[in-house]
Amino acid sequence: MSARVARAAWARCWGVGCHRRASRLPVPPLGNAGVAELLRDAAAVEDAPWEAAARRTPGQCSVLLFPGQGSQVVGMARGLLRYPRVRELYAAAQRVLGYDLLELSLRGPQEALERTVHCQPAVFVASLAAVEKLHHLQPEAIENCVAAAGFSVGEFAALVFAGAMEFSEGLYAVKIRAEAMQEASEAVPSGMLSVLGKPQSKFNFACLEAREHCKSLGIENPVCEVANYLFPDCRVISGHLEALQFLQKNSSRYHFRRTKMLPVSGGFHTRLMEPAVEPLTQVLKTIDFKEPLVSVHSNVHGNKYTHPKHIQKLLVKQLVSPVKWEQTIRAIYERKKGTEFPKTFEVGPGKQLGAVLKSCNLQAWKSYSHVEVLEADEAQDL
Numbered sequence: 001m002s003a004r005v006a007r008a009a010w011a012r013c014w015g016v017g018c019h020r021r022a023s024r025l026p027v028p029p030l031g032n033a034g035v036a037e038l039l040r041d042a043a044a045v046e047d048a049p050w051e052a053a054a055r056r057t058p059g060q061c062s063v064l065l066f067p068g069q070g071s072q073v074v075g076m077a078r079g080l081l082r083y084p085r086v087r088e089l090y091a092a093a094q095r096v097l098g099y100d101l102l103e104l105s106l107r108g109p110q111e112a113l114e115r116t117v118h119c120q121p122a123v124f125v126a127s128l129a130a131v132e133k134l135h136h137l138q139p140e141a142i143e144n145c146v147a148a149a150g151f152s153v154g155e156f157a158a159l160v161f162a163g164a165m166e167f168s169e170g171l172y173a174v175k176i177r178a179e180a181m182q183e184a185s186e187a188v189p190s191g192m193l194s195v196l197g198k199p200q201s202k203f204n205f206a207c208l209e210a211r212e213h214c215k216s217l218g219i220e221n222p223v224c225e226v227a228n229y230l231f232p233d234c235r236v237i238s239g240h241l242e243a244l245q246f247l248q249k250n251s252s253r254y255h256f257r258r259t260k261m262l263p264v265s266g267g268f269h270t271r272l273m274e275p276a277v278e279p280l281t282q283v284l285k286t287i288d289f290k291e292p293l294v295s296v297h298s299n300v301h302g303n304k305y306t307h308p309k310h311i312q313k314l315l316v317k318q319l320v321s322p323v324k325w326e327q328t329i330r331a332i333y334e335r336k337k338g339t340e341f342p343k344t345f346e347v348g349p350g351k352q353l354g355a356v357l358k359s360c361n362l363q364a365w366k367s368y369s370h371v372e373v374l375e376a377d378e379a380q381d382l
Contacts, residue, residue, distance in 0.1 A: 059340035059367075062141045063332060064134075064347055065357075066127045066150030066157040068323075070262050071350030072119040074108035076373045080129045083136045089167070093125045096171045101125060116185060116265045120153045120178035124171060127157040127348030130371040134345055141345055147304070149297040149328050151353060152268070153177070155318065162292035164311060169287045173315075176283040180276030181319070185266025187275065190223070192268060193244040195251075196258040197233045206254040210243035217242055227269035229326040231359035238267035273319045280319060284312040302327030329360040344368045 080086045090102040104113055105122050113119055127150075135142050150158035153174060160170040197203065207224040214222030224239030224247075237247065248259045266272065289308040297304050298314045302324045305311055333341060341364045346353045351370050358365040 056144060057340060058335070058342060060140075060144055061146045061342040062144050063342045063344045064131070064141075064145055064148045064158070064161065065344060065353045066148065066154030066161070067123060067346065067348040067350050067353055068151035068154045069116065069119050069123060069268075070264055071348060071352055072113050072123050072126075073349055073374070074110050074113055075106060076122070076126045076349040077102060077105045077129060079372045079375045080126070080133050083129075083133045085132050086129045089125060089129050089132065092168060093121065093171055096168055097121055097175055114263055114265075116182040117178045120174050120181075121171060123348060124153055124157050124174045126373050127154060128160060128167065130347040130373050131161055133373075134347060134371050141343065145294050146342065147295040147297065147332050148292075149332060150299075151325060152299065152318070152323055154348065155296070155299055155315065157348070158296050159289075159292065159311065162294045162296045164290050164292045164296065164305075164308065165287050173280070173283050173287065177276065177280050177319075180279040181266060181268065181273060184273050184275040185268075188267070188272055189241045190239060190267030190272050191241055191244055192227060192262040192264050192266075193237045193247060194230075194260045194262055195235050195237055195247070195256050197235070198255045198257060199233060201233060201255045203235050203237070203254075206247055206250075206256075207237060207239070207243075209250075210239070210246045213246045214240055214243050223267055223270050223272050225270055226322055227267070228323045230356050231326050231329075234356075234359065236262065238270045238272070240267070269318070269320065269322050271320050276319055277316055281312075281316050284315060287312070297328045297331060299323040299325070299328070302331045304331070325356065326360060329357060329364075333361050333364045341367050346370045349373050 077086075077090070087102075093101045101118075101122060104118060105126060113122060131142070148158040148162055150156065156170050156174050156177075159165055160167055165173075195201075195203070203226055207226065210224040211222045214224070219240060219242060222240050222243055224237060224243035226235045227238035228236035230236065237244065244261065247254070247256070248261075251259050289311045291308050292305055295304040298310075299318045300314045300321050305314070335341070341361075344354075344357065344364060344367055346368070348371075354365065354368050354370055357368055
């Protein structure tokens with residue numbers, strides 16, 4: 001598949017140049033003529049993708065990484081509003097969500113923005129708005145994109161970027177997902193603990209002992225397990241709050257160098273999220289998924305999607321399964337010695353995925369850039 005067709009994929013999420021039997025949800029109006037022409041040009045070369053691919057060296061290719069919940073910060077989107085279609089994107093989001101997401105993103109309050117029900121849509125929209133900024137400043141980054149991956153809710157943004165579903169479809173699915181996860185979180189006091197360990201750290205054994213501790217407190221069927229594989233010796237553990245507190249108190253016993261509670265409201269990517277499975281399943285059934293026009297990697301196993309029919313199943317499974325980000329990075333950047341690495345762009349709030357990339361693959365990180373969403377000063381961008 002020609003990476004240049006990524007432009008056509010980006011058109012799809014706006015409903016430009018590809019009119020499917022589409023969603024009943026509101027879609028943004030078309031962008032200006034210059035953007036539309038650029039996107040139509042991409043569609044025009046779709047018939048000869050391999051010729052375009054043959055002209056690109058690995059170092060000319062690009063990868064887009066979409067952050068997840070926890071990256072949100074008041075003020076995000078401030079550095080995006082000058083770019084074409086970004087305000088239209090937020091206007092469309094307001095119609096889907098029923099509230100002013102731009103106002104919340106720009107001015108908070110932080111406590112409201114950090115609620116799962118708000119921060120997942122906020123990160124999703126900010127990330128796609130950052131793609132629009134990248135498209136404006138470095139169109140070749142979109143033209144030459146060969147792969148995309150998103151962390152947790154970021155996977156929905158990656159799939160929209162790649163044309164697998166439309167913007168409004170993806171946002172509505174994120175809305176339902178966030179509401180269901182918020183409700184599941186409120187049912188059981190739970191959370192997520194970031195743990196930086198050592199080679200001798202035994203994460204699974206630590207989780208087992210934390211579960212035993214919970215049982216001693218009278219908690220039935222306690223949950224404490226690895227929820228995110230970030231990079232070697234670094235994991236995020238999800239579960240009952242009592243289990244996470246036990247791990248923090250006894251961190252030296254398990255050779256943990258550092259532990260930190262994450263700003264999320266629940267034990268995500270564990271069976272504590274099982275109540276959210278059915279609502280998400282039902283909304284995803286209404287979406288006619290298309291084949292991604294650039295490779296998108298699934299959080300569940302780290303490999304790229306091979307067929308549209310797998311998308312619904314894996315997005316649901318992701319809710320109750322660990323995010324295998326370390327495995328995803330390995331799959332994207334694995335190459336023969338001496339082969340150039342692609343340019344990597346983190347599109348969305350925060351630079352966490354860049355920090356993880358640095359710890360996973362230093363050589364790949366040397367070609368990393370972040371698309372700033374906070375500041376309007378272009379000198380600080382890219």
